[in-house]
Amino acid sequence: MRTPAGLCEISLTVNGKKKTVRTHAMERLLDVLRHHLGLTGAKEGCGEGECGSCSVLMNGQVVTSCLVPALQAQDATITTIEGLEADSQLHPLQRTFLECGGAQCGICTPGLIMAAVHLLNSHSRPTLEEIKEALAGNLCRCTGYTQICEAVAQAARDDHGK
Amino acid sequence: MSSGHLRPPLPGDRVSRRKTEPIVGMPVPRKEGRDKVTGRAQYIDDITLPGMLYGATVRSTVARGKIKKVTFAPNFPWQEFVIVSARDIPGANCVALIADDQPCLADGAVNHPEEPILLLAHANPHVLPKAIAAIAIEYQRLPAIFTMEESELGEEIIWGRDNTFKTYTIEKGDVDSLWAKADFVVKGEYTTGAQEQLYIENNGMIASFDRQCGITVWGSMQCPYYVHKALMKLFHLAEDKVRVVQTETGGAFGGKEEYPSMIACHAALLAMKSGKPVKIVYDRSEDMAATTKRHPSRTRHRTAVTREGKILGGEIEFVVDGGAYTTLSPVVLSRGTIHAAGPYFWPNIRIRARAVATNTPPHGAFRGFGAPQSLFAMERHMDRIAGTIGVSPVEIRRRNFLKPGQTTATEQTIHESIDLDKLLDRALALSKYDVRKRRFQQENQNSTRKKGIGLATFLHGAGFTGSGERSLSSLVGVEGRIDGKVRVLVSSTEFGQGTKTVLCQIAAEVLGLPYDSVEIAEADTEQVPNSGPTVASRTVMIVGKLVQSAALGIRQTLLASNDLRDSYSPAEFKAACAQYIAEHGDLKSFSRYEPPPNIFWDDEKYRGEAYAAYAWAIYIAEVTVDLTTYAASVDDFVALQEVGKVLHPVLARGQIVGGVAQGIGFALYEKVSWRDGRMQNAQMTNYIMPTSADLPLIRVYFEELGNQHGAFGAKGIGELPIDGPAPAVVNAVADALGMQFDSIPLLAEGIFEAVTSRSKKEEDARVLGVVR
Numbered sequence: 001m002r003t004p005a006g007l008c009e010i011s012l013t014v015n016g017k018k019k020t021v022r023t024h025a026m027e028r029l030l031d032v033l034r035h036h037l038g039l040t041g042a043k044e045g046c047g048e049g050e051c052g053s054c055s056v057l058m059n060g061q062v063v064t065s066c067l068v069p070a071l072q073a074q075d076a077t078i079t080t081i082e083g084l085e086a087d088s089q090l091h092p093l094q095r096t097f098l099e100c101g102g103a104q105c106g107i108c109t110p111g112l113i114m115a116a117v118h119l120l121n122s123h124s125r126p127t128l129e130e131i132k133e134a135l136a137g138n139l140c141r142c143t144g145y146t147q148i149c150e151a152v153a154q155a156a157r158d159d160h161g162k
Numbered sequence: 163m164s165s166g167h168l169r170p171p172l173p174g175d176r177v178s179r180r181k182t183e184p185i186v187g188m189p190v191p192r193k194e195g196r197d198k199v200t201g202r203a204q205y206i207d208d209i210t211l212p213g214m215l216y217g218a219t220v221r222s223t224v225a226r227g228k229i230k231k232v233t234f235a236p237n238f239p240w241q242e243f244v245i246v247s248a249r250d251i252p253g254a255n256c257v258a259l260i261a262d263d264q265p266c267l268a269d270g271a272v273n274h275p276e277e278p279i280l281l282l283a284h285a286n287p288h289v290l291p292k293a294i295a296a297i298a299i300e301y302q303r304l305p306a307i308f309t310m311e312e313s314e315l316g317e318e319i320i321w322g323r324d325n326t327f328k329t330y331t332i333e334k335g336d337v338d339s340l341w342a343k344a345d346f347v348v349k350g351e352y353t354t355g356a357q358e359q360l361y362i363e364n365n366g367m368i369a370s371f372d373r374q375c376g377i378t379v380w381g382s383m384q385c386p387y388y389v390h391k392a393l394m395k396l397f398h399l400a401e402d403k404v405r406v407v408q409t410e411t412g413g414a415f416g417g418k419e420e421y422p423s424m425i426a427c428h429a430a431l432l433a434m435k436s437g438k439p440v441k442i443v444y445d446r447s448e449d450m451a452a453t454t455k456r457h458p459s460r461t462r463h464r465t466a467v468t469r470e471g472k473i474l475g476g477e478i479e480f481v482v483d484g485g486a487y488t489t490l491s492p493v494v495l496s497r498g499t500i501h502a503a504g505p506y507f508w509p510n511i512r513i514r515a516r517a518v519a520t521n522t523p524p525h526g527a528f529r530g531f532g533a534p535q536s537l538f539a540m541e542r543h544m545d546r547i548a549g550t551i552g553v554s555p556v557e558i559r560r561r562n563f564l565k566p567g568q569t570t571a572t573e574q575t576i577h578e579s580i581d582l583d584k585l586l587d588r589a590l591a592l593s594k595y596d597v598r599k600r601r602f603q604q605e606n607q608n609s610t611r612k613k614g615i616g617l618a619t620f621l622h623g624a625g626f627t628g629s630g631e632r633s634l635s636s637l638v639g640v641e642g643r644i645d646g647k648v649r650v651l652v653s654s655t656e657f658g659q660g661t662k663t664v665l666c667q668i669a670a671e672v673l674g675l676p677y678d679s680v681e682i683a684e685a686d687t688e689q690v691p692n693s694g695p696t697v698a699s700r701t702v703m704i705v706g707k708l709v710q711s712a713a714l715g716i717r718q719t720l721l722a723s724n725d726l727r728d729s730y731s732p733a734e735f736k737a738a739c740a741q742y743i744a745e746h747g748d749l750k751s752f753s754r755y756e757p758p759p760n761i762f763w764d765d766e767k768y769r770g771e772a773y774a775a776y777a778w779a780i781y782i783a784e785v786t787v788d789l790t791t792y793a794a795s796v797d798d799f800v801a802l803q804e805v806g807k808v809l810h811p812v813l814a815r816g817q818i819v820g821g822v823a824q825g826i827g828f829a830l831y832e833k834v835s836w837r838d839g840r841m842q843n844a845q846m847t848n849y850i851m852p853t854s855a856d857l858p859l860i861r862v863y864f865e866e867l868g869n870q871h872g873a874f875g876a877k878g879i880g881e882l883p884i885d886g887p888a889p890a891v892v893n894a895v896a897d898a899l900g901m902q903f904d905s906i907p908l909l910a911e912g913i914f915e916a917v918t919s920r921s922k923k924e925e926d927a928r929v930l931g932v933v934r
Contacts (some may be wrong), residue, residue, distance in 0.1 A: 040208035041201020043412070045362040046446040050846035053362055081201035094199040098191060101812040104820065105658030106198030107205060107363040107412025128859070136855035139846065141360050141413050142658045144823030145854040147816055 012076050014039070015083030021070070029068035030054045033080060041081035041110045045139070052138030055111035056080045062118040064137075081110035084117070092155040093117060102151035104142030112138045116152045125156055186671040186874045189812040193662040193682065194410070203410045206366040206381050207443045214368070215244065216287035217432045217442040220280035220294055221452060222272035225308070225521040225839040226320065227301035229270055229279065235296035243293055244436040246281040251431065253398030257424050258391050261327075261488035264524065266396055266427045272301070273320065274486035274523050275840040276452040278424070283432040283440050306521035308839050310460055310483050313518040320486070321519035327484050328492035328517045330499045332571050332768045335510030340475045344466030348547045352463070352539035353905045354888070356483075356834040357456035357827070359528050360851055361657075363412020365422060365453060366443035369429035376403025377430045382411045383422035385695035386653050390687050392423035393430060408685035411657035415824070416527030418657065419697055420489055421453040450844035454526025455834060457482040457494055457517075461502065461539030471553045471561045475510030478502045480536050484517040485524035491517040494525075496627050497698075498532025500772045501885070503571040504540035505582060505621040506562040511571045522839040527697060529821065530884040533622060534828065541618040541889030542904060545896065555893065556595070559619050560586065572772045579867060580778050580804060582619065589617070589780035592863060593800040598784065599897075606898065610789040613797070614898025617782045618890040623773025624878025625700040628763040631774070635755055636694035638708035640669055641683075642716050642749035646736025648673060650682045651750075652693040654705045658820075659880055660813035661701050665709050667809060668873050672713035675732055691752065699878025702809060703775065706873030708753045715751030758871060774871040777879055779803035781822070781886035785894040792914040794895050796826055798858050803882060804865040807875035814879060819860040821883025827851045829888035833907045 007022045014037060021036040033039045033056070042065055045051035049064040056065045057079040084091035093113050096102065103109040112135060119126055119134035126134065131152045132145070140148060197203040234240055248255050248269035255269055256262040268279045282293050305318045312318070313325045321327070341347055367381035376399050383389055386406040393404045406426070411418065425442055432440040444452070465476035480502050484491035499515040548558035563582040569575050590596065595615060602613040625631050639651030650669050656662045666680040673680075683689050693705050720726035723745075725738035742749050763770035784798040801818050808814045831850045835842040843849045868875035892903050901916055 034208075039201075040204070043205070043363070044207065045364070046846040048446075048845065048847060051362055081199075085200060090196070090199065097199050098195045099189075099812075101816040103192070103195060103198045104660075104816055105361070105363070105411065105413040106194070106203050107361075109198050110201045113199065132854040136853040139360075139362060139851060139853060141362055141415070141824070141851065142820045143816055144819035144821075144852075144860055145857055146819045146859045147812070149854065149859065 008071060010070050010074050012073050012078055014078045015080060023070050025069060025071040027070040028066050029070060029073050030065040032070050032073065033065060039080050039082050043107050043110065045107065050139070051108070052115060053108050053111040055114045055138060057114060057118060060121070062115050081113060084113070091117070092158055093120070093151065096151040096154040096158065097148070100151035100154055101147040102143065108138060108140045112140060112148060116155070119152065120156055120159070124159065126152070128153070184671065185667045185677050186809050189810060190663060190667060190677045192660060193666060194656060205363055205412050206368060206409045209368060209380065209409065211368060211370065211439040214439045214441055215283040215285055215432065215436055216290060217281055217283045217429055217440045218290040218294060219278045219428060220282065220297055222268065222275055222277040222279055223299070224272060224301045224303055225275050225306035226273055227271070227303040229268065229272065229299060230302050231300040232280070233298040235298070238293070238296045242284060244283040244432055246431045246435050250435055251396060253396050256395065257427060258395040259388070259420055259423070259489060260492060264487035264489060266424065274521050275838065276523050278428065281428050281432050283436055306839060308520050308522060308836065310458070310481050310518050310520070313520050320521060325519045326516050327488050327519060328495050330496060330515045330768050332499065332511065332513040334508065334571055334573055335475060337475050337477055337510045337512045340466040340510055344474055345469040346467045346551050348465045348467060348543070348550050350463045350543045350546050351904060352461045352542050354459045354535045354538055355907050356458050356525065357528060357832050358450055358834060358849060359415040359417030359455070361413030361415060361417055364444045364446055364449040365418065365425055366441065367422065367425045367429040368439055368441045369426065369433040370439040371430060371433040371437070376405070377433070378405045378407070379426045379430060380407045380409050381422060381426060382418055383408050384414045384418045384655055384657060384697060386655065386685050386687050387692045388420065388695060389423045389426045392427055396427045397430065406687045408655050411655060414657040415529045416531065416697065417454060419527035419695065421526065446846060447844045450849065451841045452523060454489070454524060456528035457484065457491065457525040457532065457535065459498070459535035461536055463539060463543045465543065465547060467547055467551060469551065471551055471558050473506060473508060473562045475508055478511070478513045480513065480515040482517050482532065482535065483520050483522070483525060485520060485522045487524045489524040490526050494527065494532040496532070498536040499768070500572060500623065500627060501533035502536035502540060504537060505564050505619055505778060507564050507568045508571055513571060520839070522836065529824065530881045531698065533881065534825065534885050534888060537620050537885045538888045538906065541620065542892060545893050546902065555617060556586065556590065570772065572769050574771045578776070582778060585778060585802060585804060585865065586619065586780050589782055589800055589802040592802060592861065593782040593784070593798065595782060602898070612787045612789060612898040613784065614787070614894040614896070615782065615784045616890050616893025616895070616897050617780065618886040618893065619780050620885045621776040621778050622699065622878070622882040622885055623776050624703045625774055626698055627772055628770065629765060631704060631755055632757045634694040636705060636708060637691040637752055637754045638693045638705060638712050639691055639750055639752045640709060640712040640716050642739040642742070644740050644743050646679065646732060646739055648675060648680045648716070650680065650709055651690045652682070652705055652709065653685055653687065653690050654693045654701050655685045655696045659701070659817060660810060661696065663813060664702055664809050665706060668706050668709045669713040671874070672710055673717055673735070674730070675735060679732060699880040699882065702876045703869070703872035703878045704755065706876060707871065708755060710873045712751045712753035715753065716749065719749065719751060775806065775869045775877045777803055777805050777877045777882045779882055779886055781890040783887065783890040783894045785891060785898060787895055787898045787913060789917065791910060792917065793910040794830055794908065794913060795856065796858055796891060799860045800863070801860060801883060802863040802865070803879070804867055805879045806869035806872050806877035807866050808864050809874060809876050814864065815862045817879050818862045818883045821881070822860045822887050823852055823857055825884045825887025826857065826891060828884070829891040829906050830908055831856070833909055
């Protein structure tokens with residue numbers, strides 16, 4: 001919807017809450033989340049969809065939010081890293097990232113965890129190759145990925161052990 | 163800074179501790195881990211201050227020249243902008259570090275592309291690129307040089323008298339008389355390219371200025387006191403008028419050792435002129451193009467060897483490209499020089515090293531700090547020697563390993579009980595080296611996917627080189643608080659390695675307290691003493707040892723004041739802290755670095771005890787080279803190292819795996835393309851680092867021999883793992899194809915060129931043979 005100042009009103013559901021923001025149509029979803037909604041968990045590493053640090057779930061798909069114009073997020077359901085904890089209990093992936101050493105400097109961690117959430121939503125028992133493939137859009141410079149892959153595998157195992 | 167009056171611990175002091183579960187050596191939770199996995203951790207770009215402006219940098223578009231004229235486009239709302247030039251600098255126009263030759267803002271002349279000239283600030287960050295584009299700078303161009311060879315030629319002098327920042331010579335024994343005695347003289351030349359640190363968090367700072375209080379800067383950095391020193395000099399301010407606070411830092415790897423001082427100075431200049439807080443956060447392209455990278459290098463070896471494979475001695479010439487200003491090049495060169503001889507015994511050796519100037523942005527600190535470059539050359543050269551005299555890569559190393567009691571190139575006697583033969587045996591077994599090597603040789607004959615296996619054996623010295631730690635004279639504090647909690651006071655920073663966690667483990671272990679009772683103060687120069695920069699694999703070993711000693715001071719103070727008995731519970735410790743603080747005001751213990759006795763180092767001759775301890779490693783890589791795509795990939799990687807003591811198994815392993823991944827990137831993926839001194843591929847789209855799909859799970863193994871100079875026997879491990887992967891991987895590629903490769907990065911294009919030109923040579927030889 002156009003407003004007098006050339007701004008749009010965008011309505012979307014973020015982490016289960018309905019939100020409406022007034023913004024430029026081509027504002028990046030990443031900026032909507034970070035600047036309008038104060039959700040700074042998604043990070044900007046490159047601004048061109050290469051590093052995956054800004055990954056969030058949009059209608060159940062993992063997207064690099066730096067490449068999504070606000071207009072495209074109209075009526076979308078977004079989940080960010082801030083939406084994973086339930087009753088201050090860590091999501092299983094947040095816990096295994098901690099235990100296995102999947103987070104070092106932490107800047108890529110929110111994006112990687114969101115990509116891993118997406119993977120486990122669609123493959124509950126991924127193979128190592130499937131894990132590597134699913135995370136290949138998220139760059140991490142600290143870990144060399146070994147412990148991240150282990151964290152994802154561990155979360156999948158824990159889920160099945162329940 | 164206030165302090166309880168504490169005596170330092172004495173050797174005879176009785177220290178007993180309550181029987182508790184060990185904390186050192188256990189995988190305790192990372193202190194800031196929960197904030198990181200929940201997205202709550204606040205990095206500099208996550209922070210906004212009221213009334214804050216956004217800053218940007220106008221940079222040189224030429225490599226070298228005089229600035230003739232700066233034109234601001236008419237009809238542009240310049241009155242809305244804060245504009246800063248070199249004329250606005252109140253103190254010395256330099257980024258204070260070693261030589262102070264790098265200007266904070268170019269004043270009349272530029273010496274490399276991307277050199278900062280003007281600063282702009284505005285409340286709306288989106289208008290800044292337009293403003294930069296509306297400024298035209300006219301230059302009188304001067305001839306520029308871009309390679310080490312041009313710099314050495316000296317036809318154009320761009321720095322000092324001879325384009326040379328620093329030289330070192332190490333001389334042991336008598337090299338000149340060797341050549342006649344040698345059965346073989348093996349020569350080789352090896353080069354390594356620039357490498358971008360590529361921390362995923364770009365550089366950024368926020369500064370505020372107040373006439374009374376002075377400057378406060380928050381930001382992403384490794385070394386708060388380096389930034390502090392630079393700001394004092396630039397603004398001509400007293401120590402207490404400058405405050406530097408590290409925010410959560412999203413990776414650094416050396417890349418946030420020196421350049422953050424530049425950005426802090428820029429943000430602070432804009433803050434002073436505007437009277438408002440100013441944030442400067444680089445985007446990825448600016449960060450990649452303008453900030454430091456690993457020094458490109460060239461190493462020449464000439465080695466005298468016997469028929470049996472014993473090294474008689476040799477000459478090594480090591481040259482690094484420092485870029486346009488001194489920055490840290492002398493120190494990078496120093497570490498590279500000392501590590502150039504590898505973990506081998508050289509009865510005679512001469513190492514000549516120099517750092518030269520070119521008109522590129524200054525190269526700087528990157529994990530390994532010169533050692534990955536010179537060790538790449540050493541380890542490739544060992545394989546070349548092996549091939550020349552006809553022994554295996556394994557055997558040539560065995561015959562020349564340093565042994566306890568022998569001396570290094572700097573004539574440091576090895577006192578540690580390291581047994582590299584045994585370490586090598588274990589690594590060979592873990593990688594099934596012999597079996598695989600034989601199998602690959604057979605299978606390669608009928609396959610276009612050639613497999614190879616290669617090794618690298620190496621060492622890495624922990625802490626500052628030679629007299630460096632003595633000059634740093636680091637100070638560390640531990641504070642007992644009224645609530646029974648303990649705070650570690652250091653300027654050592656967390657940027658992923660686990661500094662906060664491990665230093666708290668050490669204090670908790672010494673005090674016999676639960677890990678949760680110990681926390682670490684924010685790295686804020688107003689709150690913490692200068693424990694030195696967080697670099698050089700020195701944090702756990704050197705700062706950790708000081709934390710150990712300062713924590714012991716707390717314990718002994720409470721024992722001496724009769725507030726505490728020998729054995730105590732956390733509740734009794736809390737009561738004792740409260741009692742002591744009620745009587746004395748506060749409870750703090752400080753510990754300052756004292757060099758170990760009988761340490762000799764000659765800065766002139768570069769001779770003596772270069773490092774208090776070395777970590778030792780054997781890395782073995784298995785690769786496949788696909789002769790359809792000519793790409794090489796790593797299939798298996800064994801990283802075995804002796805590290806003194808593993809203080810935290812998960813974090814230590816994380817350091818090794820991460821370093822290996824960066825080392826594989828250095829070898830096979832990461833190429834900086836230069837044109838006229840400017841990085842052409844300053845994007846993640848075209849500067850390629852390994853992804854999860856490119857790497858195998860890295861297999862990590864430790865051995866622990868202890869180390870009297872490190873906390874609980876630890877040695878530094880941060881840098882070690884990046885020294886070995888490049889030579890191990892390239893040795894494996896060479897093994898797969900039966901050819902020599904002496905330059906990295908070794909991309910598919912490089913392999914294609916080598917293989918096809920060999921095929922052409924073979925074809926030519928065949929044709930010539932037929933004709934004859």
